[in-house]
Amino acid sequence: MSTENAGAAARDGESRRGGPADSPFVRACRREPTPHTPVWFMRQAGRSLPEYREIRANVGMLDSCRRPELVAEITLQPVRRHGVDAAILFSDIVVPVAAAGVDLDIVPGTGPVVAQPVRTAEDVQRIRPITRDDVSYVDEAVRLLVTELGDTPLIGFAGAPFTLASYLVEGGPSRTHAKTKALMYGQPELWHALCARLAEVTLSFLTVQIEAGVSAVQLFDSWAGALSEADYRRYVLPHSAYVLAGLAHAGVPRIHFGVGTGELLTAMGEAGADVVGVDWRTPLDVATRRIGPDKAVQGNLDPTVLLAPWSVVETEVRRIVEQGRAAPGHVFNLGHGVLPETDPDVLTRVVALVHEVSARHAG
Numbered sequence: 001m002s003t004e005n006a007g008a009a010a011r012d013g014e015s016r017r018g019g020p021a022d023s024p025f026v027r028a029c030r031r032e033p034t035p036h037t038p039v040w041f042m043r044q045a046g047r048s049l050p051e052y053r054e055i056r057a058n059v060g061m062l063d064s065c066r067r068p069e070l071v072a073e074i075t076l077q078p079v080r081r082h083g084v085d086a087a088i089l090f091s092d093i094v095v096p097v098a099a100a101g102v103d104l105d106i107v108p109g110t111g112p113v114v115a116q117p118v119r120t121a122e123d124v125q126r127i128r129p130i131t132r133d134d135v136s137y138v139d140e141a142v143r144l145l146v147t148e149l150g151d152t153p154l155i156g157f158a159g160a161p162f163t164l165a166s167y168l169v170e171g172g173p174s175r176t177h178a179k180t181k182a183l184m185y186g187q188p189e190l191w192h193a194l195c196a197r198l199a200e201v202t203l204s205f206l207t208v209q210i211e212a213g214v215s216a217v218q219l220f221d222s223w224a225g226a227l228s229e230a231d232y233r234r235y236v237l238p239h240s241a242y243v244l245a246g247l248a249h250a251g252v253p254r255i256h257f258g259v260g261t262g263e264l265l266t267a268m269g270e271a272g273a274d275v276v277g278v279d280w281r282t283p284l285d286v287a288t289r290r291i292g293p294d295k296a297v298q299g300n301l302d303p304t305v306l307l308a309p310w311s312v313v314e315t316e317v318r319r320i321v322e323q324g325r326a327a328p329g330h331v332f333n334l335g336h337g338v339l340p341e342t343d344p345d346v347l348t349r350v351v352a353l354v355h356e357v358s359a360r361h362a363g
């Protein structure tokens, strides 16, 4: 398809084998053989890196997401430092929601805070559809990055309807998602109208990123694990499935991730993913049995293990690479994002170890 190899082809003036579409990361997503297990980290661009803290010192989070040169630099920092197999666009799940007209901010140490939480049909109607022009800074940043990254794939991402709805209904982060679930159970029509709007915004946002050249996309339904499987299937899956189906024709791998989703892994795969993200609670061989043979898995080192002595990290990395062999494709990652207090040198060592251990057993 047209977006594949865009960077490499532009530089070479011709299309050739290789480029991001032939990288270990994309091949693993497609369940093709790889020279080593590819590895990247959720939240690899962020507060664990001193160079990130320095560049962000005087720029607000949302502002930084709207400056293409800054987005490109922050996205590249972990690729240079750790040698990860993929970059992830520096942005946030609330960026497209802000572009859709919702008044919100990202408060340091707290997360997204919404000025006027969504409670009524009028509130839902105020969430406008978005076009490329509403997020031209993302289009520009992706194009800059695809050229800079060469053969290293760039992952685009968005928040899934449930996780976005939770921030909008609660007005900010929530442990229980009580207001969100109250709306879901009490006003199912309004709930579905809200999720349908968010699915439309998310689909447009991901389409902009794919057209600009990302090699894969990840749909973050971080808080879906708050639901039973039955409620997930009834209230959430159709909306996430709408987004994932809308991207099928683009041909880039679709990763679907959530936390605490051991009981939802089958359903999250059925929603239309090529790769299912697994947190640390479910071993990858068990997860693979739940997800089935036609999807790859991504995960699943507990982020807090990175704070332990190296011998513990090493044992856990080896176990996960080994259990990942049960899957038809494995992308090594954490079970959730990098914690800010993580020593970046440990991340660099993990990348090298994953490559070494998996290459030794290849073929």
Ligand SMILES: Cc1c2[nH]c(c1CCC(=O)O)Cc1[nH]c(c(CCC(=O)O)c1C)Cc1[nH]c(c(CCC(=O)O)c1C)Cc1[nH]c(c(C)c1CCC(=O)O)C2
Pocket (backbone or CB within 6 Å): 041, 042, 043, 044, 045, 046, 047, 056, 061, 088, 089, 090, 091, 092, 093, 094, 106, 107, 108, 109, 110, 111, 112, 157, 163, 173, 220, 222, 337
């Ligand atoms: C739920 C969610 C959000 N944002 C995101 C999710 C889904 C992933 C997950 O489950 O962690 C996704 C996200 N947010 C960010 C990225 C960047 C790419 C990456 O390196 O992974 C990604 C992929 C940057 C960010 N997004 C945020 C930061 C920290 C802000 C800062 O550096 O000042 C970064 C680097 C802010 C944010 N934004 C959000 C939270 C919970 C927070 C953290 C609040 C805090 O602890 O300060 C909402």
